[in-house]
Amino acid sequence: MNNKLSNAKLYDEKWIERLAITIFDDIAVLTKDRHGVSRETYGKGETDAINYLSKLAVELGLHVEVDDAANVFFSSKPIVNSRYILIGSHMDSVPLGGNFDGLAGVLAGFLILSYLSKNKINLSLPLKVIALRGEESAWYGRNYIGSKAIFGLLTKEDLNSTHRKTGEKLSKAMQSCGVDINKIQSSTSLIDTENIELFIELHIEQGPILVDRNWPAAIVTGIRGNNRHHNIICKGSAGHSGTIPRYLRKDSVFAGADLITRMDDHWNTIQQHGGDLVLTSGIFHTDSDHHAMSRIPGEIFFSFESRSQDVATLDALEALLKSECKTIERERGVKFEFDDLIKSSPAELDEVIIKNLLDAGESLGFERASLPSGAGHDAAVFANVGIKTGMIFVRNDKGSHNPYEAMDIKDFMAGLSILKKFLIDY
Numbered sequence: 247m248n249n250k251l252s253n254a255k256l257y258d259e260k261w262i263e264r265l266a267i268t269i270f271d272d273i274a275v276l277t278k279d280r281h282g283v284s285r286e287t288y289g290k291g292e293t294d295a296i297n298y299l300s301k302l303a304v305e306l307g308l309h310v311e312v313d314d315a316a317n318v319f320f321s322s323k324p325i326v327n328s329r330y331i332l333i334g335s336h337m338d339s340v341p342l343g344g345n346f347d348g349l350a351g352v353l354a355g356f357l358i359l360s361y362l363s364k365n366k367i368n369l370s371l372p373l374k375v376i377a378l379r380g381e382e383s384a385w386y387g388r389n390y391i392g393s394k395a396i397f398g399l400l401t402k403e404d405l406n407s408t409h410r411k412t413g414e415k416l417s418k419a420m421q422s423c424g425v426d427i428n429k430i431q432s433s434t435s436l437i438d439t440e441n442i443e444l445f446i447e448l449h450i451e452q453g454p455i456l457v458d459r460n461w462p463a464a465i466v467t468g469i470r471g472n473n474r475h476h477n478i479i480c481k482g483s484a485g486h487s488g489t490i491p492r493y494l495r496k497d498s499v500f501a502g503a504d505l506i507t508r509m510d511d512h513w514n515t516i517q518q519h520g521g522d523l524v525l526t527s528g529i530f531h532t533d534s535d536h537h538a539m540s541r542i543p544g545e546i547f548f549s550f551e552s553r554s555q556d557v558a559t560l561d562a563l564e565a566l567l568k569s570e571c572k573t574i575e576r577e578r579g580v581k582f583e584f585d586d587l588i589k590s591s592p593a594e595l596d597e598v599i600i601k602n603l604l605d606a607g608e609s610l611g612f613e614r615a616s617l618p619s620g621a622g623h624d625a626a627v628f629a630n631v632g633i634k635t636g637m638i639f640v641r642n643d644k645g646s647h648n649p650y651e652a653m654d655i656k657d658f659m660a661g662l663s664i665l666k667k668f669l670i671d672y
């Protein structure tokens with residue numbers, strides 16, 4: 247870091263912004279790949295970024311701690327036997343990803359902590375900032391690895407999962423980062439949950455809503471859970487496209503399309519009544535060994551995913567899916583075969599934190615902007631173990647999980663200022 251920043255006289259918002267730009271730029275260069283950045287889960291880019299930040303923390307006079315899962319904590323001094331406020335996000339990225347996913351949230355906490363420490367401002371409770379490892383599922387097919395490890399939630403299957411390219415086990419990669427794997431395997435919590443007053447994660451928005459509404463930042467109302475079927479099969483019967491009349495056909499594509507249209511109508515109705523829901527059928531195909539222009543398709547394979555903040559909506563949707571399949575089976579002579587449903591619970595964010603974050607934003611002149619999170623975040627792990635949790639989204643153009651993520655530093659400062667105000671008022 248340049249010395250002007252560490253030896254500045256005035257530690258104000260301008261100082262925070264200049265330091266933010268320096269760190270974002272340095273870490274982008276440090277972890278750059280062919281396109282964008284690669285900060286591999288329990289791998290090189292993630293470790294390089296963590297080491298950079300740890301070194302800078304020492305230069306800024308902060309205290310650095312590493313837990314048994316190699317997550318890193320920053321505070322102004324050691325915190326012993328005291329409740330504290332925890333702020334943070336993850337340090338890893340997807341392969342060839344953008345610079346802001348995860349890093350923005352760690353930096354927001356890190357910069358506020360540095361600002362408070364330099365200005366000798368004490369909050370009502372001490373502040374800890376966490377740089378989590380391993381949030382992205384892109385490397386080992388598992389997400390929230392660092393945060394799950396904190397609460398003793400990693401399973402044997404998680405630890406045995408293999409790297410997308412090298413085939414190396416996650417446990418081995420963790421060990422090479424200094425993780426005490428026996429401790430992780432014993433499913434013990436690495437942290438005294440009782441001491442955490444609350445957890446807040448700032449994150450770039452990974453959808454288009456903030457850009458569309460012209461909101462620099464917004465408060466997250468909840469994190470959607472999901473119901474997933476990876477492979478549903480619709481069986482009809484194959485036949486010559488020219489010879490079989492409509493009433494004798496058992497066309498699996500028409501049946502599948504009918505199902506999706508019906509589910510789209512339900513989605514529309516649920517949404518019109520104020521329900522939170524998104525539906526996707528991201529895989530939808532005939533068997534390519536059999537498909538042909540002039541053949542009535544005998545079989546299709548498709549995925550079906552519903553996401554909502556509300557478990558009752560997810561359950562209702564699942565029931566609707568099954569009942570529509572029954573109707574279509576009767577009307578079109580086909581048969582649907584379901585795989586096992588895989589569920590992931592929605593995370594409830596704390597109502598009081600949401601309100602206080604909205605108040606903090608409003609007092610700084612921002613709109614009371616709020617929305618649910620469609621993507622999963624580490625915050626869901628903290629919320630689901632019972633810690634009061636909140637989230638702030640920062641506007642980000644061009645989507646996420648790609649090298650083109652475009653977060654304006656002014657928007658980052660807007661999100662950071664809301665978080666800072668919330669902490670000071672707490």
Ligand SMILES: [Zn+2]
Binds near residue numbers: 336347348381
């Ligand atoms: Zn992320």
